[in-house]
Protein backbone atom coordinates (compact mmCIF):
# COMPACT_ATOMS: atom_id res chain seq x y z
CA UNK A 1 0.00 0.00 0.00
CA UNK A 2 1.31 3.43 -0.91
CA UNK A 3 1.87 5.97 1.81
CA UNK A 4 0.99 9.59 1.26
CA UNK A 5 4.24 11.01 -0.04
CA UNK A 6 6.16 7.99 -1.27
CA UNK A 7 6.53 7.79 -5.02
CA UNK A 8 4.40 4.79 -6.00
CA UNK A 9 5.23 2.17 -8.63
CA UNK A 10 2.34 3.39 -10.65
CA UNK A 11 2.08 7.16 -10.13
CA UNK A 12 -1.23 8.92 -9.79
CA UNK A 13 -2.27 10.63 -12.99
CA UNK A 14 -3.81 13.98 -13.81
CA UNK A 15 -4.94 14.54 -17.41
CA UNK A 16 -5.75 17.75 -19.22
CA UNK A 17 -7.99 16.64 -22.05
CA UNK A 18 -11.29 15.17 -23.13
CA UNK A 19 -12.09 12.21 -20.92
CA UNK A 20 -13.31 10.07 -23.83
CA UNK A 21 -9.91 10.32 -25.54
CA UNK A 22 -8.02 9.78 -22.29
CA UNK A 23 -10.14 6.79 -21.23
CA UNK A 24 -9.71 5.09 -24.59
CA UNK A 25 -6.03 5.82 -24.89
CA UNK A 26 -4.71 5.56 -21.34
CA UNK A 27 -7.03 3.70 -18.97
CA UNK A 28 -6.86 -0.09 -19.08
CA UNK A 29 -9.81 -2.46 -18.93
CA UNK A 30 -10.65 -3.53 -15.36
CA UNK A 31 -8.10 -1.22 -13.72
CA UNK A 32 -10.29 1.06 -11.57
CA UNK A 33 -11.97 0.36 -8.22
CA UNK A 34 -14.33 3.30 -7.98
CA UNK A 35 -15.47 5.95 -10.44
CA UNK A 36 -17.11 9.15 -9.26
CA UNK A 37 -18.30 11.46 -11.99
CA UNK A 38 -19.93 14.83 -11.67
CA UNK A 39 -20.45 15.84 -15.28
CA UNK A 40 -22.02 19.10 -16.33
CA UNK A 41 -25.77 18.49 -15.99
CA UNK A 42 -27.11 20.24 -19.04
CA UNK A 43 -27.97 23.15 -16.81
CA UNK A 44 -27.49 25.58 -19.68
CA UNK A 45 -25.06 27.76 -17.84
CA UNK A 46 -21.50 28.83 -18.24
CA UNK A 47 -19.65 28.33 -15.00
CA UNK A 48 -17.22 30.90 -13.74
CA UNK A 49 -14.17 30.49 -11.59
CA UNK A 50 -13.66 33.14 -8.99
CA UNK A 51 -10.09 34.22 -8.68
CA UNK A 52 -8.71 35.50 -5.43
CA UNK A 53 -9.07 39.23 -4.98
CA UNK A 54 -7.14 39.13 -1.77
CA UNK A 55 -9.79 39.67 0.84
CA UNK A 56 -12.71 40.56 -1.39
CA UNK A 57 -14.69 38.58 -3.94
CA UNK A 58 -15.28 40.66 -6.97
CA UNK A 59 -17.72 39.55 -9.64
CA UNK A 60 -15.43 41.04 -12.27
CA UNK A 61 -12.77 38.59 -11.21
CA UNK A 62 -14.76 35.63 -12.51
CA UNK A 63 -13.67 33.86 -15.62
CA UNK A 64 -15.56 31.25 -17.49
CA UNK A 65 -14.24 27.82 -16.60
CA UNK A 66 -16.52 25.58 -18.58
CA UNK A 67 -19.73 25.76 -20.44
CA UNK A 68 -22.64 23.50 -19.57
CA UNK A 69 -24.60 24.13 -22.72
CA UNK A 70 -25.38 21.42 -25.24
CA UNK A 71 -26.94 21.74 -28.65
CA UNK A 72 -28.07 19.27 -31.25
CA UNK A 73 -25.76 19.83 -34.23
CA UNK A 74 -24.91 17.87 -37.39
CA UNK A 75 -21.90 16.60 -35.45
CA UNK A 76 -24.18 15.25 -32.67
CA UNK A 77 -26.28 13.57 -35.34
CA UNK A 78 -23.16 11.92 -36.81
CA UNK A 79 -22.04 10.75 -33.35
CA UNK A 80 -25.51 9.32 -32.70
CA UNK A 81 -25.41 7.37 -35.98
CA UNK A 82 -21.90 6.10 -35.22
CA UNK A 83 -22.91 4.95 -31.74
CA UNK A 84 -25.92 3.11 -33.10
CA UNK A 85 -23.86 1.39 -35.80
CA UNK A 86 -21.90 -0.75 -33.37
CA UNK A 87 -20.11 2.00 -31.44
CA UNK A 88 -21.70 0.95 -28.14
CA UNK A 89 -23.26 -2.29 -26.77
CA UNK A 90 -26.66 -3.18 -28.26
CA UNK A 91 -28.69 -2.47 -25.12
CA UNK A 92 -27.17 0.99 -24.71
CA UNK A 93 -27.87 1.66 -28.40
CA UNK A 94 -31.51 0.59 -27.91
CA UNK A 95 -31.84 2.87 -24.89
CA UNK A 96 -30.34 5.82 -26.76
CA UNK A 97 -32.53 5.23 -29.82
CA UNK A 98 -35.63 5.06 -27.61
CA UNK A 99 -34.67 8.35 -25.98
CA UNK A 100 -34.32 10.05 -29.34
CA UNK A 101 -37.83 8.89 -30.20
CA UNK A 102 -39.02 10.25 -26.87
CA UNK A 103 -37.10 13.50 -26.74
CA UNK A 104 -36.45 14.40 -30.35
CA UNK A 105 -33.38 16.37 -31.38
CA UNK A 106 -32.74 18.91 -28.71
CA UNK A 107 -30.25 19.99 -26.07
CA UNK A 108 -31.17 17.20 -23.65
CA UNK A 109 -30.68 14.56 -26.32
CA UNK A 110 -27.35 16.12 -27.34
CA UNK A 111 -26.25 15.81 -23.72
CA UNK A 112 -27.24 12.13 -23.59
CA UNK A 113 -25.44 11.38 -26.87
CA UNK A 114 -22.35 12.98 -25.36
CA UNK A 115 -22.60 11.04 -22.10
CA UNK A 116 -23.35 7.55 -23.48
CA UNK A 117 -19.94 6.58 -24.91
CA UNK A 118 -18.27 7.92 -21.76
CA UNK A 119 -20.46 5.78 -19.53
CA UNK A 120 -19.72 2.74 -21.70
CA UNK A 121 -15.99 3.34 -21.31
CA UNK A 122 -16.28 3.94 -17.58
CA UNK A 123 -17.97 0.55 -17.27
CA UNK A 124 -15.11 -1.00 -19.26
CA UNK A 125 -12.36 0.39 -17.03
CA UNK A 126 -13.98 -0.77 -13.77
CA UNK A 127 -12.67 -3.88 -12.04
CA UNK A 128 -15.25 -6.67 -11.62
CA UNK A 129 -15.62 -5.59 -7.97
CA UNK A 130 -15.74 -1.90 -8.89
CA UNK A 131 -18.50 0.66 -8.45
CA UNK A 132 -19.61 3.85 -10.14
CA UNK A 133 -21.29 6.92 -8.66
CA UNK A 134 -22.86 9.30 -11.16
CA UNK A 135 -23.62 12.65 -9.56
CA UNK A 136 -26.40 14.55 -11.31
CA UNK A 137 -29.62 16.37 -10.56
CA UNK A 138 -33.26 15.64 -11.31
CA UNK A 139 -33.02 17.49 -14.65
CA UNK A 140 -31.35 14.49 -16.25
CA UNK A 141 -31.14 11.77 -13.58
CA UNK A 142 -34.06 9.72 -14.90
CA UNK A 143 -32.56 9.53 -18.40
CA UNK A 144 -29.08 8.80 -17.07
CA UNK A 145 -30.47 5.99 -14.90
CA UNK A 146 -31.99 4.29 -17.92
CA UNK A 147 -28.68 4.62 -19.76
CA UNK A 148 -26.77 3.18 -16.81
CA UNK A 149 -29.28 0.31 -16.51
CA UNK A 150 -28.65 -0.50 -20.16
CA UNK A 151 -24.87 -0.51 -19.64
CA UNK A 152 -24.52 -2.00 -16.13
CA UNK A 153 -27.69 -4.15 -15.97
CA UNK A 154 -30.61 -3.01 -13.79
CA UNK A 155 -29.73 -5.72 -11.26
CA UNK A 156 -26.49 -3.86 -10.51
CA UNK A 157 -28.26 -0.65 -9.62
CA UNK A 158 -27.46 -0.36 -5.92
CA UNK A 159 -28.92 2.97 -4.81
CA UNK A 160 -30.27 6.28 -5.86
CA UNK A 161 -28.76 8.51 -3.20
CA UNK A 162 -30.40 11.84 -2.54
CA UNK A 163 -28.05 14.54 -1.31
CA UNK A 164 -29.67 17.65 0.16
CA UNK A 165 -27.33 20.14 -1.45
CA UNK A 166 -28.79 23.35 -0.18
CA UNK A 167 -31.05 24.70 2.52
CA UNK A 168 -34.72 25.35 1.86
CA UNK A 169 -35.53 28.52 -0.10
CA UNK A 170 -38.58 30.62 0.57
CA UNK A 171 -39.18 31.11 -3.15
CA UNK A 172 -42.90 30.50 -2.77
CA UNK A 173 -43.18 34.05 -1.46
CA UNK A 174 -41.41 35.18 -4.64
CA UNK A 175 -44.03 33.41 -6.71
CA UNK A 176 -42.64 29.85 -7.04
CA UNK A 177 -45.60 27.57 -7.66
CA UNK A 178 -43.86 24.26 -7.13
CA UNK A 179 -41.78 22.62 -4.40
CA UNK A 180 -38.28 23.92 -3.86
CA UNK A 181 -35.53 21.98 -5.66
CA UNK A 182 -32.85 21.35 -3.12
CA UNK A 183 -31.33 17.96 -3.87
CA UNK A 184 -28.85 16.26 -6.16
CA UNK A 185 -28.87 12.59 -7.04
CA UNK A 186 -26.02 10.09 -6.94
CA UNK A 187 -26.72 6.97 -9.00
CA UNK A 188 -24.70 4.15 -7.48
CA UNK A 189 -23.98 1.02 -9.58
CA UNK A 190 -21.73 -1.99 -9.07
CA UNK A 191 -20.13 -3.73 -12.01
CA UNK A 192 -21.13 -7.20 -10.78
CA UNK A 193 -22.91 -8.80 -7.85
CA UNK A 194 -19.76 -8.58 -5.69
CA UNK A 195 -18.41 -5.18 -4.84
CA UNK A 196 -16.27 -3.39 -2.29
CA UNK A 197 -18.38 -2.24 0.64
CA UNK A 198 -17.15 -0.64 3.84
CA UNK A 199 -20.28 0.38 5.73
CA UNK A 200 -20.42 3.80 7.30
CA UNK A 201 -22.37 4.56 10.44
CA UNK A 202 -23.88 7.86 11.41
CA UNK A 203 -25.25 9.20 14.66
CA UNK A 204 -28.71 8.18 15.84
CA UNK A 205 -31.10 11.06 15.61
CA UNK A 206 -32.21 12.78 18.79
CA UNK A 207 -35.78 11.43 18.67
CA UNK A 208 -34.47 7.86 18.39
CA UNK A 209 -32.05 8.34 21.29
CA UNK A 210 -34.78 9.91 23.43
CA UNK A 211 -37.21 7.04 22.79
CA UNK A 212 -34.79 4.09 22.89
CA UNK A 213 -31.93 5.05 25.21
CA UNK A 214 -34.15 6.29 28.00
CA UNK A 215 -32.02 5.40 31.00
CA UNK A 216 -28.95 7.06 32.40
CA UNK A 217 -26.49 5.49 34.83
CA UNK A 218 -26.31 7.84 37.83
CA UNK A 219 -22.61 7.29 38.58
CA UNK A 220 -21.29 7.53 34.99
CA UNK A 221 -24.08 9.48 33.21
CA UNK A 222 -23.90 6.89 30.41
CA UNK A 223 -27.15 6.45 28.51
CA UNK A 224 -28.41 2.92 27.94
CA UNK A 225 -31.36 0.88 26.83
CA UNK A 226 -32.68 -2.42 28.18
CA UNK A 227 -32.72 -5.22 25.62
CA UNK A 228 -34.96 -8.26 25.72
CA UNK A 229 -32.85 -11.45 26.08
CA UNK A 230 -35.26 -13.94 24.51
CA UNK A 231 -35.53 -15.21 20.94
CA UNK A 232 -38.24 -16.86 18.88
CA UNK A 233 -36.06 -19.78 17.80
CA UNK A 234 -34.24 -22.30 19.98
CA UNK A 235 -30.54 -22.98 19.40
CA UNK A 236 -28.07 -24.88 21.64
CA UNK A 237 -28.26 -24.26 25.38
CA UNK A 238 -31.25 -21.86 25.35
CA UNK A 239 -34.05 -23.50 27.45
CA UNK A 240 -32.67 -23.23 30.98
CA UNK A 241 -33.97 -21.50 34.09
CA UNK A 242 -32.14 -18.33 34.95
CA UNK A 243 -31.52 -18.20 38.69
CA UNK A 244 -31.83 -14.89 40.55
CA UNK A 245 -31.85 -13.89 44.20
CA UNK A 246 -32.53 -10.89 46.42
CA UNK A 247 -31.81 -10.18 50.09
CA UNK A 248 -34.60 -9.19 52.45
CA UNK A 249 -35.45 -5.49 52.12
CA UNK A 250 -33.78 -5.12 48.71
CA UNK A 251 -36.02 -4.60 45.65
CA UNK A 252 -33.62 -5.55 42.85
CA UNK A 253 -33.00 -9.07 41.74
CA UNK A 254 -29.41 -10.08 40.91
CA UNK A 255 -28.02 -13.13 39.14
CA UNK A 256 -27.26 -16.02 41.52
CA UNK A 257 -23.83 -16.56 40.05
CA UNK A 258 -22.46 -18.76 42.87
CA UNK A 259 -25.58 -21.02 42.84
CA UNK A 260 -26.47 -20.13 46.41
CA UNK A 261 -30.06 -21.33 45.80
CA UNK A 262 -28.77 -24.92 46.33
CA UNK A 263 -27.91 -24.06 49.99
CA UNK A 264 -30.29 -21.13 50.55
CA UNK A 265 -29.14 -18.31 52.86
CA UNK A 266 -31.56 -17.10 55.53
CA UNK A 267 -33.38 -13.88 54.60
CA UNK A 268 -32.69 -14.36 50.87
CA UNK A 269 -35.34 -15.02 48.24
CA UNK A 270 -34.44 -17.21 45.19
CA UNK A 271 -36.24 -17.56 41.91
CA UNK A 272 -35.79 -19.49 38.63
CA UNK A 273 -36.88 -17.43 35.62
CA UNK A 274 -37.93 -19.02 32.28
CA UNK A 275 -38.14 -17.23 28.89
CA UNK A 276 -41.53 -15.80 27.94
CA UNK A 277 -44.13 -18.23 26.55
CA UNK A 278 -43.10 -19.89 23.27
CA UNK A 279 -39.69 -18.19 23.39
CA UNK A 280 -36.12 -19.23 24.26
CA UNK A 281 -33.10 -17.52 25.72
CA UNK A 282 -31.15 -15.72 22.99
CA UNK A 283 -27.83 -16.60 24.67
CA UNK A 284 -26.33 -19.70 26.31
CA UNK A 285 -26.21 -19.92 30.11
CA UNK A 286 -22.42 -19.36 30.06
CA UNK A 287 -22.79 -16.23 27.97
CA UNK A 288 -25.46 -14.88 30.28
CA UNK A 289 -23.31 -15.55 33.30
CA UNK A 290 -20.42 -13.67 31.66
CA UNK A 291 -22.71 -10.71 30.97
CA UNK A 292 -23.93 -10.73 34.57
CA UNK A 293 -20.33 -10.84 35.88
CA UNK A 294 -19.51 -7.85 33.67
CA UNK A 295 -22.45 -5.95 35.22
CA UNK A 296 -24.38 -5.88 31.94
CA UNK A 297 -27.60 -7.51 33.24
CA UNK A 298 -30.38 -5.84 35.11
CA UNK A 299 -33.55 -7.61 36.22
CA UNK A 300 -37.21 -6.59 36.13
CA UNK A 301 -39.50 -6.79 39.13
CA UNK A 302 -40.24 -10.43 38.22
CA UNK A 303 -36.53 -11.30 37.94
CA UNK A 304 -36.49 -11.36 34.10
CA UNK A 305 -32.95 -10.42 32.94
CA UNK A 306 -32.42 -7.57 30.47
CA UNK A 307 -29.25 -6.56 28.70
CA UNK A 308 -27.86 -3.11 29.44
CA UNK A 309 -26.83 -1.68 26.04
CA UNK A 310 -24.86 1.58 26.29
CA UNK A 311 -25.37 4.24 23.63
CA UNK A 312 -21.68 5.15 23.56
CA UNK A 313 -20.76 1.60 22.54
CA UNK A 314 -23.00 1.58 19.50
CA UNK A 315 -21.58 2.19 16.04
CA UNK A 316 -24.53 4.36 15.10
CA UNK A 317 -27.04 3.70 12.40
CA UNK A 318 -25.76 2.43 9.06
CA UNK A 319 -25.91 5.11 6.41
CA UNK A 320 -29.11 5.24 4.37
CA UNK A 321 -29.71 6.66 0.89
CA UNK A 322 -30.85 10.09 2.09
CA UNK A 323 -27.88 12.34 2.89
CA UNK A 324 -28.92 15.51 4.66
CA UNK A 325 -25.89 16.00 6.85
CA UNK A 326 -23.32 17.30 4.36
CA UNK A 327 -23.28 21.03 3.76
CA UNK A 328 -22.65 22.40 0.29
CA UNK A 329 -19.66 24.59 -0.50
CA UNK A 330 -21.09 27.98 0.32
CA UNK A 331 -19.28 31.29 0.25
CA UNK A 332 -18.03 30.77 3.81
CA UNK A 333 -16.85 27.17 3.39
CA UNK A 334 -13.30 26.56 4.58
CA UNK A 335 -12.46 24.43 1.59
CA UNK A 336 -13.89 26.79 -1.01
CA UNK A 337 -11.61 27.35 -4.00
CA UNK A 338 -13.96 29.41 -6.11
CA UNK A 339 -14.37 26.67 -8.70
CA UNK A 340 -17.98 26.46 -9.83
CA UNK A 341 -19.85 23.33 -8.80
CA UNK A 342 -17.07 22.35 -6.38
CA UNK A 343 -18.32 19.46 -4.24
CA UNK A 344 -17.68 19.10 -0.51
CA UNK A 345 -14.86 16.83 0.58
CA UNK A 346 -17.19 15.16 3.10
CA UNK A 347 -19.34 13.88 0.22
CA UNK A 348 -16.39 12.37 -1.60
CA UNK A 349 -14.96 11.07 1.64
CA UNK A 350 -18.10 8.99 2.06
CA UNK A 351 -18.03 7.65 -1.50
CA UNK A 352 -14.33 6.82 -1.48
CA UNK A 353 -14.28 5.19 1.96
CA UNK A 354 -17.37 3.10 1.33
CA UNK A 355 -16.41 1.74 -2.06
CA UNK A 356 -12.63 1.38 -1.93
CA UNK A 357 -9.78 0.31 0.31
CA UNK A 358 -6.33 1.82 0.80
CA UNK A 359 -4.19 1.37 -2.31
CA UNK A 360 -7.26 1.06 -4.58
CA UNK A 361 -7.62 3.28 -7.64
CA UNK A 362 -10.20 6.07 -7.77
CA UNK A 363 -11.09 7.72 -11.09
CA UNK A 364 -12.84 11.04 -11.60
CA UNK A 365 -13.23 11.75 -15.33
CA UNK A 366 -14.82 15.23 -14.79
CA UNK A 367 -12.63 16.17 -11.85
CA UNK A 368 -13.13 19.97 -11.78
CA UNK A 369 -11.01 21.49 -9.05
CA UNK A 370 -10.01 18.04 -7.82
CA UNK A 371 -12.20 17.26 -4.82
CA UNK A 372 -12.12 13.53 -5.54
CA UNK A 373 -8.40 13.60 -6.19
CA UNK A 374 -7.64 15.44 -2.95
CA UNK A 375 -9.83 13.11 -0.90
CA UNK A 376 -8.37 10.00 -2.56
CA UNK A 377 -4.88 11.29 -1.78
CA UNK A 378 -5.76 11.90 1.87
CA UNK A 379 -7.30 8.45 2.21
CA UNK A 380 -4.25 6.71 0.71
CA UNK A 381 -6.00 5.66 -2.47
CA UNK A 382 -4.36 5.93 -5.87
CA UNK A 383 -6.13 8.21 -8.32
CA UNK A 384 -6.69 9.28 -11.90
CA UNK A 385 -8.24 12.69 -12.58
CA UNK A 386 -9.28 14.10 -15.97
CA UNK A 387 -10.57 17.55 -16.90
CA UNK A 388 -10.92 19.32 -20.20
CA UNK A 389 -10.49 22.81 -18.73
CA UNK A 390 -7.00 24.14 -18.28
CA UNK A 391 -7.95 26.19 -15.23
CA UNK A 392 -9.25 23.08 -13.49
CA UNK A 393 -6.02 21.15 -13.94
CA UNK A 394 -3.92 24.11 -12.89
CA UNK A 395 -6.07 24.61 -9.80
CA UNK A 396 -5.85 20.91 -8.87
CA UNK A 397 -2.05 21.09 -8.94
CA UNK A 398 -2.11 24.13 -6.68
CA UNK A 399 -4.67 22.51 -4.40
CA UNK A 400 -2.58 19.36 -4.03
CA UNK A 401 0.62 21.26 -3.36
CA UNK A 402 -1.01 23.61 -0.94
CA UNK A 403 -2.74 20.80 0.92
CA UNK A 404 -0.06 18.12 0.96
CA UNK A 405 3.13 20.11 0.39
CA UNK A 406 5.47 20.54 -2.57
CA UNK A 407 6.83 16.99 -2.45
CA UNK A 408 3.53 15.61 -3.62
CA UNK A 409 4.66 16.62 -7.12
CA UNK A 410 6.88 13.53 -7.18
CA UNK A 411 3.93 11.18 -6.71
CA UNK A 412 1.80 12.10 -9.70
CA UNK A 413 2.16 12.73 -13.42
CA UNK A 414 0.44 15.44 -15.41
CA UNK A 415 -0.46 14.53 -18.98
CA UNK A 416 -1.66 16.78 -21.75
CA UNK A 417 0.03 19.99 -20.53
CA UNK A 418 2.66 21.51 -22.78
CA UNK A 419 6.10 20.47 -21.57
CA UNK A 420 8.10 22.09 -24.37
CA UNK A 421 7.75 24.67 -27.11
CA UNK A 422 6.29 22.14 -29.54
CA UNK A 423 3.60 21.27 -26.98
CA UNK A 424 2.89 24.97 -26.42
CA UNK A 425 2.59 25.52 -30.18
CA UNK A 426 0.18 22.59 -30.39
CA UNK A 427 -1.95 24.06 -27.59
CA UNK A 428 -1.94 27.46 -29.32
CA UNK A 429 -3.18 25.84 -32.53
CA UNK A 430 -5.81 23.81 -30.67
CA UNK A 431 -7.24 26.51 -28.39
CA UNK A 432 -5.87 30.05 -28.25
CA UNK A 433 -7.76 30.97 -25.11
CA UNK A 434 -6.48 27.95 -23.20
CA UNK A 435 -2.98 28.72 -24.48
CA UNK A 436 -3.22 32.24 -23.08
CA UNK A 437 -4.52 30.97 -19.73
CA UNK A 438 -1.73 28.45 -19.54
CA UNK A 439 0.92 31.07 -20.39
CA UNK A 440 -0.52 33.49 -17.79
CA UNK A 441 -0.37 30.73 -15.17
CA UNK A 442 3.32 30.15 -15.97
CA UNK A 443 3.99 33.63 -14.57
CA UNK A 444 1.63 33.07 -11.60
CA UNK A 445 -0.98 35.42 -13.03
CA UNK A 446 -4.78 35.45 -13.10
CA UNK A 447 -6.15 35.04 -16.62
CA UNK A 448 -8.60 37.58 -17.98
CA UNK A 449 -12.24 36.87 -18.29
CA UNK A 450 -12.43 37.01 -22.05
CA UNK A 451 -10.34 37.36 -25.17
CA UNK A 452 -9.70 41.03 -25.68
CA UNK A 453 -8.17 42.93 -28.53
CA UNK A 454 -4.46 43.19 -29.28
CA UNK A 455 -3.92 46.23 -27.10
CA UNK A 456 -5.55 44.46 -24.20
CA UNK A 457 -4.20 42.40 -21.37
CA UNK A 458 -4.53 38.63 -21.05
CA UNK A 459 -3.98 38.46 -17.34
CA UNK A 460 -2.68 40.16 -14.28
CA UNK A 461 -0.05 39.35 -11.66
CA UNK A 462 -0.59 40.75 -8.19
CA UNK A 463 2.10 41.51 -5.65
CA UNK A 464 2.37 43.16 -2.25
CA UNK A 465 3.35 46.83 -2.13
CA UNK A 466 3.26 47.60 1.56
CA UNK A 467 2.94 46.04 4.99
CA UNK A 468 -0.73 46.99 5.35
CA UNK A 469 -1.82 44.68 2.52
CA UNK A 470 -1.69 47.04 -0.47
CA UNK A 471 -1.20 45.31 -3.80
CA UNK A 472 0.28 46.24 -7.14
CA UNK A 473 -0.36 44.79 -10.60
CA UNK A 474 1.69 43.63 -13.54
CA UNK A 475 -0.37 43.34 -16.71
CA UNK A 476 0.38 40.15 -18.67
CA UNK A 477 0.09 40.08 -22.42
CA UNK A 478 0.55 36.78 -24.29
CA UNK A 479 1.45 36.46 -27.96
CA UNK A 480 1.32 33.00 -29.51
CA UNK A 481 1.68 34.00 -33.17
CA UNK A 482 4.89 34.30 -35.18
CA UNK A 483 4.22 37.93 -36.19
CA UNK A 484 5.62 39.97 -33.34
CA UNK A 485 7.28 43.37 -33.18
CA UNK A 486 8.00 46.49 -31.07
CA UNK A 487 4.39 47.73 -31.40
CA UNK A 488 3.34 44.93 -28.97
CA UNK A 489 5.72 46.36 -26.37
CA UNK A 490 4.41 49.91 -26.94
CA UNK A 491 0.80 48.66 -26.76
CA UNK A 492 1.51 46.91 -23.48
CA UNK A 493 3.17 50.01 -22.04
CA UNK A 494 0.12 52.03 -23.07
CA UNK A 495 -2.17 49.50 -21.36
CA UNK A 496 -0.05 49.54 -18.19
CA UNK A 497 -0.33 53.32 -18.09
CA UNK A 498 -4.04 53.58 -18.88
CA UNK A 499 -4.86 50.86 -16.37
CA UNK A 500 -2.58 52.52 -13.79
CA UNK A 501 -0.74 49.25 -13.29
CA UNK A 502 2.82 49.10 -12.00
CA UNK A 503 4.44 46.83 -14.60
CA UNK A 504 3.84 44.79 -17.74
CA UNK A 505 5.00 41.34 -18.86
CA UNK A 506 4.98 40.27 -22.48
CA UNK A 507 5.05 36.49 -22.93
CA UNK A 508 5.83 35.24 -26.43
CA UNK A 509 6.18 31.90 -28.15
CA UNK A 510 8.67 33.38 -30.59
CA UNK A 511 11.97 35.02 -29.60
CA UNK A 512 11.55 38.82 -29.26
CA UNK A 513 13.09 40.97 -31.97
CA UNK A 514 15.90 43.48 -31.38
CA UNK A 515 13.35 46.28 -31.74
CA UNK A 516 11.18 44.74 -29.01
CA UNK A 517 14.12 44.44 -26.64
CA UNK A 518 15.07 48.09 -27.28
CA UNK A 519 11.47 49.24 -26.72
CA UNK A 520 11.32 47.34 -23.40
CA UNK A 521 14.70 48.73 -22.32
CA UNK A 522 13.40 52.25 -22.89
CA UNK A 523 10.16 51.72 -20.97
CA UNK A 524 11.75 52.64 -17.61
CA UNK A 525 11.57 50.98 -14.21
CA UNK A 526 9.17 50.47 -11.33
CA UNK A 527 10.30 51.37 -7.82
CA UNK A 528 8.99 48.85 -5.29
CA UNK A 529 8.16 50.87 -2.16
CA UNK A 530 8.86 47.98 0.20
CA UNK A 531 12.65 48.20 -0.21
CA UNK A 532 13.18 50.70 -3.04
CA UNK A 533 14.24 47.92 -5.41
CA UNK A 534 13.83 48.70 -9.10
CA UNK A 535 12.17 46.32 -11.56
CA UNK A 536 11.84 46.74 -15.33
CA UNK A 537 8.54 48.41 -16.18
CA UNK A 538 8.15 46.08 -19.16
CA UNK A 539 9.67 42.61 -19.25
CA UNK A 540 9.88 40.24 -22.17
CA UNK A 541 9.95 36.53 -21.57
CA UNK A 542 9.54 33.55 -23.90
CA UNK A 543 7.62 30.36 -23.25
CA UNK A 544 10.83 28.46 -23.76
CA UNK A 545 12.55 30.48 -21.00
CA UNK A 546 9.64 29.98 -18.64
CA UNK A 547 9.61 26.24 -19.29
CA UNK A 548 13.33 26.20 -18.52
CA UNK A 549 12.56 27.72 -15.10
CA UNK A 550 13.26 31.41 -15.69
CA UNK A 551 11.64 33.65 -13.07
CA UNK A 552 10.32 37.16 -13.67
CA UNK A 553 12.02 40.11 -12.06
CA UNK A 554 9.22 41.17 -9.78
CA UNK A 555 8.28 41.52 -6.13
CA UNK A 556 6.93 38.24 -4.62
CA UNK A 557 3.63 37.51 -6.31
CA UNK A 558 0.30 36.56 -4.71
CA UNK A 559 -1.42 33.29 -5.53
CA UNK A 560 -4.03 33.67 -8.27
CA UNK A 561 -6.56 31.21 -6.85
CA UNK A 562 -8.48 31.33 -3.62
CA UNK A 563 -6.34 29.10 -1.46
CA UNK A 564 -7.69 25.84 -0.16
CA UNK A 565 -7.04 25.70 3.53
CA UNK A 566 -5.18 22.63 4.60
CA UNK A 567 -7.54 19.74 4.99
CA UNK A 568 -8.63 19.70 8.56
CA UNK A 569 -9.84 16.09 8.63
CA UNK A 570 -7.16 13.64 9.77
CA UNK A 571 -6.93 10.54 7.58
CA UNK A 572 -7.76 8.14 10.36
CA UNK A 573 -10.91 9.94 11.38
CA UNK A 574 -14.18 8.23 10.58
CA UNK A 575 -17.02 10.20 9.10
CA UNK A 576 -18.96 9.55 12.31
CA UNK A 577 -16.31 11.47 14.22
CA UNK A 578 -16.28 14.06 11.50
CA UNK A 579 -19.95 14.72 12.02
CA UNK A 580 -19.51 14.95 15.76
CA UNK A 581 -16.68 17.41 15.28
CA UNK A 582 -18.79 19.49 12.92
CA UNK A 583 -21.66 19.48 15.40
CA UNK A 584 -19.38 20.58 18.20
CA UNK A 585 -18.58 23.76 16.25
CA UNK A 586 -21.89 24.98 14.88
CA UNK A 587 -21.57 27.67 12.28
CA UNK A 588 -23.10 31.03 13.16
CA UNK A 589 -23.95 31.67 9.55
CA UNK A 590 -26.78 30.21 7.61
CA UNK A 591 -25.37 28.08 4.79
CA UNK A 592 -26.14 29.93 1.58
CA UNK A 593 -27.82 28.48 -1.46
CA UNK A 594 -25.52 26.94 -4.01
CA UNK A 595 -26.20 27.54 -7.64
CA UNK A 596 -25.66 24.66 -10.03
Ligand SMILES: C[S@@+](CC[C@H](N)C(=O)[O-])C[C@H]1O[C@@H](n2cnc3c(N)ncnc32)[C@H](O)[C@@H]1O
Nearest residue numbers: 018019038066342343366368369371387388389
Ligand atom coordinates in the same frame (compact mmCIF):
# COMPACT_ATOMS: atom_id res chain seq x y z
C1 LIG B 1 -19.50 19.83 -12.43
S1 LIG B 1 -17.80 20.07 -12.72
C2 LIG B 1 -17.00 18.97 -11.61
C3 LIG B 1 -16.77 19.55 -10.25
C4 LIG B 1 -15.99 18.63 -9.34
N1 LIG B 1 -16.77 17.53 -8.88
C5 LIG B 1 -15.40 19.38 -8.15
O1 LIG B 1 -15.72 19.07 -6.99
O2 LIG B 1 -14.64 20.31 -8.39
C6 LIG B 1 -17.63 19.31 -14.28
C7 LIG B 1 -16.24 19.36 -14.85
O3 LIG B 1 -16.23 18.56 -16.03
C8 LIG B 1 -15.30 19.12 -16.94
N2 LIG B 1 -15.60 18.55 -18.26
C9 LIG B 1 -16.64 18.82 -19.08
N3 LIG B 1 -16.58 18.06 -20.18
C10 LIG B 1 -15.47 17.28 -20.06
C11 LIG B 1 -14.85 16.28 -20.88
N4 LIG B 1 -15.38 15.92 -22.04
N5 LIG B 1 -13.72 15.69 -20.45
C12 LIG B 1 -13.18 16.03 -19.24
N6 LIG B 1 -13.70 16.98 -18.43
C13 LIG B 1 -14.85 17.59 -18.83
C14 LIG B 1 -15.51 20.62 -16.81
O4 LIG B 1 -14.36 21.33 -17.22
C15 LIG B 1 -15.75 20.74 -15.30
O5 LIG B 1 -14.56 21.04 -14.63
